[in-house]
Amino acid sequence: MSDKFNDLSKKEDNVQMNINLSDLEDVYCLSCAELYPEGELQNIFHQAFILKRLNPLQSPDGKARVIPLPIFICTKCGNMIDLETWHNKFNK
Numbered sequence: 001m002s003d004k005f006n007d008l009s010k011k012e013d014n015v016q017m018n019i020n021l022s023d024l025e026d027v028y029c030l031s032c033a034e035l036y037p038e039g040e041l042q043n044i045f046h047q048a049f050i051l052k053r054l055n056p057l058q059s060p061d062g063k064a065r066v067i068p069l070p071i072f073i074c075t076k077c078g079n080m081i082d083l084e085t086w087h088n089k090f091n092k
């Protein structure tokens with residue numbers, strides 16, 4: 001069992017090493033692209049979190065919890081990037 005697990009993690013490492021980051025397309029802020037159509041595409045984001053409260057009735061062990069959901073905020077306009085909208089716009 002542990003050998004299989006090791007094989008899987010080795011495969012994942014190989015996949016990551018075969019990707020050249022400079023070949024990948026930048027995700028940029030759609031709000032900035034509309035606000036500053038002549039400007040450079042804004043592709044730098046802060047990571048932040050939306051905190052969701054899981055109440056005891058929804059929780060598998062009956063304990064209340066706070067669940068952090070990672071989000072990305074544009075450093076220029078402050079809007080949250082909606083990655084689902086971004087994917088839908090460009091992955092047709």
Ligand SMILES: [Zn+2]
Nearest residue numbers: 029032074077
């Ligand atoms: Zn922006």
